[in-house]
Amino acid sequence: MVETIQWIDGAVVMIDQTRLPLEEKYVTCRSYQDVATAIRDMTIRGAPAIGVAAAMGVALGVLHASETDLDARTLDTQMEEICATLAATRPTAVNLFWAIDRMKRVYASVAGQPIGEIRRRLVEEALLVREEDIAICRAIGRNGAVLVPDRKTVLTHCNAGALATAGYGTALGVIRAAVEAGKQIDVFADETRPFLQGARLTVWELQQDGIPTTLITDNMAGHFLKSGRIGCVVVGADRIAANGDVANKVGTYSVAVLAKENGVPFFVAAPISTLDLSLASGGAIPIEQRAAEEVTHVFGHRIAPEGTVVENPAFDVTPARYVAAIITEEGVARAPYEESLKKLVS
Ligand code: MRU
Secondary structure, X not given: OOOOEEEEOOEXXXXXXXXXXXXXXXXXXXXXXXHHHHHHOOOOOOHHHHHHHHHHHHHHHHHOOOHHHOOHHHHHHHHHHHHHHHHOOOOOOHHHHHHHHHHHHHHHHOOOOOHHHHHHHHHHHHHHHHHHHHHHXXXXXXXXXXXXXXXXXXXXXXXXXXXXXXXXXXHHHHHXXXXXXXXXXXXXXXXXOOOOHHHHHHHHHHHHHOOOEEEEOHHHHHHHHHOOOEEEEEEOOOEEEOOOOEEEEOOHHHHHHHHHHOOOOEEEEOOHHHEXXXXXXXXXXXXXXXXXXXXXXXXXXEOOOOOOOOOOEOEEEEOHHHOOEEEEOOEEEOOOHHHHHHHHHO
C-alpha cells in the first residue's frame, strides 16, 4: 500500500497528491513552514492525514528551532508560532486541531527538561500519531465490514482512503476489510469536483488493490442510487458534531439525501479524533472556501469565461437524520447520536 506520509532522517516525506495519478512524486518537508504549505496547497489532504502531518510539523519545528531560541521562554514563543502557523492552514478538519493540541500537551509535559529530551518526546509522539492512525483505520474497517451488503456495489465520495490517512483508510478501510472478509463487492467512485479526489485518488488507490472500481461523475450518483445496484454508501468525515451532523467533502450532502430517498444506507466512517463534541450541531462547523481557479480551471486549463463569479466551499454538512450509522474504531454509533457518540468516547 502507498506510503502517504513518513518521517525520514529528520524530515517529513509525503506523496504529492496534487500530481497523482499522473506522477508518483514525493515531497520532502524540512521545516514546519514546508509542512504548513503542503497542507494548505493539498499536497497532503484528508482529515486524518492532515492531523499526522500537523503532528510531524510541530516536531519538525521544535527539532529545527535555532540555537538562539533554546532558552525556555523563547522556545515557548517559538512553539506557539509553530502551532499557530499549522493551525491556520485549513479550518474544517478537526483532526488538525486535535493533533496540534496533543503535541502541545506533550510539550507541556516535558517543560523544563533538556532540549534533547523535549525534541525526542515530540518526534516520538508524532510517530505514535502516525502508527495509531493506521491501527485505528484497521479497527474502523473491521467494525464497518459487517455492515456492507455482499454482492452489491458500494458508492463513495471523495477519497477517504490510505492517501487520506496514514494508511488503509476510513471509508476505503471499510471497503478493504469487507473484501478481505470475502465479500464480493465493487465500488462506484464519485469523481468529486472540483479537486477530483475521487477520479484521481480513489480510483488509483483501489486499482492498486485490485478492487473493481467504476468512476462516475458526481451528478450520476442519483441515477445509480435509484437503480437498486448500490448496496450502501460509505464516506469519510472532516468533523462530526455532537448531534451526528457530518462535515465532509462538498457533494456528500446531496449523496446522503439521494441515498435516503432511495432506501440505501448512508454510512460515515471516521476516527474518534474526527468527533467535535464541543459543537452542538453542524451549523457551527467552519467551512473552508477555496480559490475560484479550482472551479474555473481543470489542470490549469480554463473552462469558464474570464470574470466568472465562483463559489467554492470545500465541504458541506450532512444532517444526522440522513446518516444510518457512524463507524469508528470504538464501535458503531446510531441515532440518537447525542447519546451514542458520547458513549463511544467515554
Ligand atoms: O479537501 P480534502 O481532500 O482534504 O477533503 C477530504 C475529505 O473530505 C475526506 O472525505 C475526509 O477528510 C475524510 S478522509 C479519511
